[in-house]
Structure formats: C-alpha cells, structure tokens
Amino acid sequence: MSLTRTTCPYCGVGCGVLAGADGTIKGDPDHPANFGRLCSKGSALGETVDLEGRLLAPQIDGVSADWDSALGRVAGAFGDAIRDHGPDSVAFYVSGQLLTEDYYLANKLMKGFIGSANIDTNSRLCMASSVAGHKRAFGTDTVPGVYADLEEADLIVLVGSNLAWCHPVLYQRIAAAKEARPDMRVVNIDPRRTATCDLADMHLRVAPDGDVALFNGLLSYLAGHDHFDARYIDAHVNGCHAALAQARATDPADAGLPADALDAFYRLWAQTKKVVTVYSQGVNQSACGTDKVNAILNCHLATGRIGTPGAGPFSVTGQPNAMGGREVGGLANMLANHLDIENAAHRDTVQTFWNSPTICDHAGLKAVDLFDACAAGKIKALWVMSTNPAVSMPDANRVAQAIANVPFVAVSDIMARTDTGDLADVLLPATGWGEKDGTVTNSERRISRQRAFLPAPGMARPDWRIISDVAAAMGFGTAFDYASPAEVFAEYIALDAATRPFGRDLDLSLFADADYAKLIPQQWPRDNARFFADGKFYHADGKARMVPVTAPALDHAGLTLNTGRNRDQWHTMTRTGKSPKLGAHLAEPYLEIHPLDAAAIGTAHGDLVAVHTDRGRAILRSLVSDRVAQGQLFAPMHWPRQTARGGTVNALVAPLTDPISGQPALKRSNGVSVKP
Ligand code: SF4
Numbered sequence: 206m207s208l209t210r211t212t213c214p215y216c217g218v219g220c221g222v223l224a225g226a227d228g229t230i231k232g233d234p235d236h237p238a239n240f241g242r243l244c245s246k247g248s249a250l251g252e253t254v255d256l257e258g259r260l261l262a263p264q265i266d267g268v269s270a271d272w273d274s275a276l277g278r279v280a281g282a283f284g285d286a287i288r289d290h291g292p293d294s295v296a297f298y299v300s301g302q303l304l305t306e307d308y309y310l311a312n313k314l315m316k317g318f319i320g321s322a323n324i325d326t327n328s329r330l331c332m333a334s335s336v337a338g339h340k341r342a343f344g345t346d347t348v349p350g351v352y353a354d355l356e357e358a359d360l361i362v363l364v365g366s367n368l369a370w371c372h373p374v375l376y377q378r379i380a381a382a383k384e385a386r387p388d389m390r391v392v393n394i395d396p397r398r399t400a401t402c403d404l405a406d407m408h409l410r411v412a413p414d415g416d417v418a419l420f421n422g423l424l425s426y427l428a429g430h431d432h433f434d435a436r437y438i439d440a441h442v443n444g445c446h447a448a449l450a451q452a453r454a455t456d457p458a459d460a461g462l463p464a465d466a467l468d469a470f471y472r473l474w475a476q477t478k479k480v481v482t483v484y485s486q487g488v489n490q491s492a493c494g495t496d497k498v499n500a501i502l503n504c505h506l507a508t509g510r511i512g513t514p515g516a517g518p519f520s521v522t523g524q525p526n527a528m529g530g531r532e533v534g535g536l537a538n539m540l541a542n543h544l545d546i547e548n549a550a551h552r553d554t555v556q557t558f559w560n561s562p563t564i565c566d567h568a569g570l571k572a573v574d575l576f577d578a579c580a581a582g583k584i585k586a587l588w589v590m591s592t593n594p595a596v597s598m599p600d601a602n603r604v605a606q607a608i609a610n611v612p613f614v615a616v617s618d619i620m621a622r623t624d625t626g627d628l629a630d631v632l633l634p635a636t637g638w639g640e641k642d643g644t645v646t647n648s649e650r651r652i653s654r655q656r657a658f659l660p661a662p663g664m665a666r667p668d669w670r671i672i673s674d675v676a677a678a679m680g681f682g683t684a685f686d687y688a689s690p691a692e693v694f695a696e697y698i699a700l701d702a703a704t705r706p707f708g709r710d711l712d713l714s715l716f717a718d719a720d721y722a723k724l725i726p727q728q729w730p731r732d733n734a735r736f737f738a739d740g741k742f743y744h745a746d747g748k749a750r751m752v753p754v755t756a757p758a759l760d761h762a763g764l765t766l767n768t769g770r771n772r773d774q775w776h777t778m779t780r781t782g783k784s785p786k787l788g789a790h791l792a793e794p795y796l797e798i799h800p801l802d803a804a805a806i807g808t809a810h811g812d813l814v815a816v817h818t819d820r821g822r823a824i825l826r827s828l829v830s831d832r833v834a835q836g837q838l839f840a841p842m843h844w845p846r847q848t849a850r851g852g853t854v855n856a857l858v859a860p861l862t863d864p865i866s867g868q869p870a871l872k873r874s875n876g877v878s879v880k881p
Contacts, residue, residue: 209658212236212645212726213247214302214638215775217522218374219647220247221726224639224658228254236726238352238647244373245773245787252784254639254659260621261663264632272664272674278631279588280678282613286585287319292563294585296323296575299535300592301331301524304643304655306693307668308526309533310685311590312541314672315569316534317561318681322546322569323584325537327592328527329572330869334489335520336531337866338498341752342506344743345543345710346531349736350481350517351649351728356382357515360390360477364416364501365487365872369400370772372485372521372648380404390477392470394419395487396767397797397839398832409470410834412461413765413873414491418756419467420500422457424449426471427507437509441740444751448503451753459756474504479515486523486769490872495865496754503751512738521648528646532711533697537569538867542701543711551707558703560684571867572598573860580607588615588675590668591635593777595624596845599858599869602821617671620779624845624853634665638780641667643690644724652716653726669693691721710736710743764802766816766838766874768854774843782848794849796825797839798879803829808881813851815880816840820859824851827879838877 208223210233220243221236223229228251234241263275286294299311308326315324336346343349355361355378368376383389383404393405394416402408411419427433428449438445457467474480482505488497501518510516522528534541544551546568556564570578576598578584587608595605608614608628616626617633626632639659646652661667666674669690676685687693694716701713712730728734742749773790775781782788796814798806808814810829815822816838825840833839840854857877861870 209656210654211656211658212525212653213243213250214525214655215246216372217524217527217648218372219525219645219651219653220374221653222247222250224250226658236653238649238651238726239374242374242377246775246781249781249784249787250638252786253780254637255783256662257783258620258622259662260618260632260634261665262634263664266630275631275633276674276678279615279675283319283586284679286613290585292319292321293323294583295319295321295587296570296578296584297588297590298572298575298592298594299324299326299590301326301328301527301530302591303526303530303668304641304645304690305526305529305533305697306643306690307672308530308535309693309697310669310672312534313559314676314681314685316540316565317556317559317563318676318684320563320565322537322565322567323575324535324569325572325575326530326535327572327594327597328524328530329536329867330490330597330871331486331523331527332489332520333536333866333868334491334494334863335498336536337495338502341495341499342502342750343737347710347736347743348520348648348650349512350519351733351735352378353733354481354515354517354519355379355483357479358389358481359479359515360392360473362392362394362474362480362482363401364394364482364484366483366485366521367395367399367401367769368483369403371523371770373772375521376401376404390473392473396834396837400772407470409462409466412759412761413767413837414493414757414759415460416488416497417493417500417754418455418457418459419462420504421452421455421754421756422460422467423471423474423504424452424507425455425457427475427504430475432475433507434509437740438507441742442506442749442751443746444753445507447753448751451755455756459759478510480510481515481517481519483519483521485521487872489868490870492861492863492870493757494863494868499752500754503754506749506751512735517735526645528648528650529644532646537571542704543709544704544707554704555700558700573862573867573869576604576607579611582610584611586613587611589625590617593623593625593779593845595628596777596853597842597855599855599871600820600860601853601855617668619665622847623777623779624847633671634663635671636661636665636667640665643669644694649728651726651728654724694721760875761836763875764836764838764877764879766840766857766877767872768840768842768858771841771843774841776843777845778843791841794823794825794844794851794854795828795840796879797828797830797833799831799833799835799837800829801835803827806879806881808879812881816857817878817880818857818859818874818876821856822852823849823854823857838879
C-alpha cells in the first residue's frame, strides 16, 4: 500500500503524516515539525475517516437536494440581503480547520466582491490576542522563532499552555531535549497542575489572569538588577521608559504567588540568556489577553532575547491553520497577506489585483459581536463553514438562539448533524481530511500540504470549490474560475508578489515557482529564519515597541471556571468522537474540583453535579482533585448538546472579550455555583 504524505488536521504543531486508504497512519519521519512522532489524536486518524454520520448531499430545509438548487438558494438569499440591507447585513463565520486556499477564497468573496469585512473565524477564539500583541510590539503579526529554538533554549517558560495535552509533539520534543541536556530548565506557569508539570522544574500556580502582574514584576526585576540590554534598547526599541514605569507600579504579589517562588523564577530568567517563553490559550483567551502578550514581549525586548537561536517569545496556535488564516486575512480586522483594511494603498492594490467591484474599507464584526448582531436581527444571511459555534462559542445557548434568529443560514460541514447544522436552512456537504487538497501553516510559519488519499464521498465538494460555486451563482464567476486548489495557491503567491513593495514581514517568494503537487514543508521567508535578530521591526521607524500594561484588579471571591481541552479530543468531537480508542481516555463531561470545595458543596468524586451560571447550566461528573486550586474549577469544552444532554460547558461562559483583540475570555468565568 502506497502512503500519501499529508499533514495532521488537528493542532498548530502541524505534524507530517503518512496515510493510506486502508487506514494506515504513520508519523512522517521527514517532516521537520515532528520527525516521525505523532500524538494519540494523530495516531488515531485512521479511525475517523469512515462515512458514518457524514453529510453526503446538499440539503434544503432538511430535504436532500442537487447542488444547483442549493447553490441558487444560498446565492439568492445573500443577494437579496445585500440588495435590501447592504453588504454589512451578511456574514461568514469560518474556521481554522479550513485550508489556506479555502480561507483565501472566503476572504476574497466577502471583502472584495460582497464588500464587507464581516468574516470572522473560530481562530478568533485561538490566537487573536497574540496577533494584536505582535502588532503592537513588532508592527506586524510575526512569530519570531522556530521550533528548533525549543531544543536550543536553556530555559523554557510555558505560560497558560498545557503542552503535554494540547501540543503533545512539541512537548515530546522538549522532553527529548531535556533528557539530552539535563541542565535545561522548564518552568510551567499555570493555575492548574496539568500533565505538563511532569516536565517542569518549577510550577508557578499563578492566579487566573495574574500573568500581567507576574511579567510586569519580571520586567521591574530585570531593570532593578541591571539585566536590560541597553545597547539593544537604544538601537531597536521604543517605549521602554513608559512600560517600565507601569511595571514598577505593579505589585508582583498580585500574581498570587509567594515571594520566594517569584524571586526564584525572576533570578532564573535573569541569569539565563537563552530563554524561550511559549504561550497559548491561558494567555490568549482572557479579557486582558493582549496585555498579557505584551507583558511577555516587553521582557524579551528589554533584554534582546528575541530572534536568536534558543531565545524569543513563542505563541503556539491551537488550530491546524490559524496561521494560514491570518496570512490570507481571514479575520474581520485584516485584509489579505498581512495587509491592513484601514490602509487605502493596501486596499487599492488588493482590489486592483482581484479586479473586484468593491473592497471593504472598515473592519467587520469580530466573533462575539458577530453573533450579537445575529441576535439583534442585523444579520440577514449567515454562512458558517467547518465549525460549530453553537457549541464552541461562549454563551453557547444564546449563540444558538442568535443563529436561529438569522433569516437565512447556510452551513458547510462534513457531518450531517451538528448543533449548528441543525439550525441551517441549507447544508452544503464538504470533503474532509484525507479527501481534499490544500495547504496549512503551522505555528512556526511552515507551510505544508494536505493531500487527498480517499475519494470524495457522495456529492461532497472541497470548500474552495463550494465557495467558488456560490461566488459564481452570485455573478462573480470570472474571478472565481479555478480548476484546482493549486490555482488558488498560485494566485495567493502572486498577490504576495504584487504587494511586496509594502515591505511587510510576509514573504512567500520561496513558493513562487513551487510545484504544488510536490510541495515540501517549508517556512516563510525561508527555513530556520528567525525574525528580529537584526533589530529590524515593522513600525514606521523600524523599531519595536514596549507597551505599558496594567495588571487587572482580580476578584478572587467565589468559584471561577476555567474551560479547555482534553488530551484525546478535538473541539466539538465531530471527528475524534468517532474513535473508541480516543473516547476511552476521559469518556464523559466532567468538572475538576478541589477536595475542600467538593466537601463544602457536599459532593464526592464520581458524583454528578449541576454547574450553574446566569448564562446556563451543565450536568457534569465531579472529578475531585487538587490539580485545581481551591476556588477554581476546570471543565473540558468538547461535548456538544447532542451527546451532553445535561448541557454544553460553553453555555456557562459569559461572552467577555479582550477589548483590543476581541478574543473571548474562556479561561475565567465568575459567578459559578455547583450543586450536588
Ligand atoms: Fe496532530 Fe498536533 Fe498531535 Fe501533531 S501534536 S499529531 S499536529 S494533534
């Protein structure tokens, strides 16, 4: 059996996979992200590609239909809404599971042909705070480092990142490096004692959202102990004085850690030149997520620990193609190819390149605002692609009601029944992993191919083609006349060339003459390239910015709820839920609760408990453990309403967002009550 070289569809590590139509799955030994390794989810991919539960034909109002009728209905509904209410009356909600070619075309259709920027994505829930923090500090959304830095570092600081479960192959790479170099140190900063602590020399049980106080304290310590790199700051950084003044006004004790633990961490950081700070959803999914990102970046900029082997801040994305999505502008506040909606020259160049009738000139609705607009009756037609917001968004019950409130809803998905698909007027059957071709970008800027090794089932079509077909039905066929994803990719690379004079970080020239069929995994701008070692940033003056950030006042009264992932499930389980092996790990929705809280509530390990907020309710199995601190609860977010009959966890979460990034605060909900 010949095996196809492709890429895992789950997390942002972006592991190479060798896959066969008989269900064979192996790690690709030649892929530079994983060198043959796979985690439990990747290894079980062969168990998830059967056709049970698949959507195999379009449906209109719950009845199977042909493609022409379904496309006509979608195009007609969007056209009517735009004619009667304007382009901002329609919206797309897309996904970090889409391939770059799909994402590029969805963005092109909405921004260049419909003329609105109302396209947002579940990537807003993943890394929008990192994007905003990068842009404030660097002038661009640039990940400076590469995975090899994790092996070259002498100190790895993990912040809000359960790497062992959520990016397991990166965890394995660090574990192997630490075994080879026992002097390497790992510090894990997390309110929970997760599996990642097994690797850590030091676990700092920071208070939820205490990260700004922690890193402001570090900045102040570095200044006070003469660890700033004055030469680097003078040449390459602005804003140091203001950022330091704000840091000095912060009480590091607000991080919720004992003074000796703070001192030990600060000393270790200060004395180690090669420091990589890896951060993920515990930083991003917060009402102060962007400030947390900049608090971390400030420390790296002040010490010149950036862009050199083994040193730098490193945002790792949750999703397989959150990075590709941001590259093609798949967020409501981006244009395309790292260009800005607010910049008239950028808009003109993109519109000319697309030869489009219009171009959006203002940012669209970010995820939470988008569904608020649905609830308020402002959105008349909505198209959800490859994601399940009725389960994955905060305040999920209200989001489901908001979707139901939209006069016309289309959903493209691989599955016939999802909580969001059940609300659709039209269902469009999409091909899934193993059935479609395209590219993804992982957390270290590496573009890899996904390749088909299975036939498209039933009437399913790849997303890039569904989008092109809808565009054609709306009268935009000439600009969406693609025969293959290779043609879409070539156009994306050509847009990069056309916009090169703007001089931003994104540089895809390496891919200009690439053979799409044989494309090997490569980083932009070139393999192993790190940004900012030369001190050249992308603000107009060429310098980076240290940003003054204020630690939020934290309310520690009552129980707080932290939501997240399990090791063996992915998002709302449409794929991983098929694997008996993966389901055996943690088989049902649960609530981690500290023994003292459990005793106070009167519940024992294994009991069912009712968890309430003013948003909703969920029935969960109590898992009594001191892995969570007293006063804190943890629940995984995976189970959809269809299987979690006691209610889905995100229904409990208030739709608070970071004011800069718009990323929801999924890690700290207040006002939680638990009853036996
Ligand atoms: Fe897939 Fe991520 Fe596991 Fe790699 S680490 S096999 S990309 S889920």
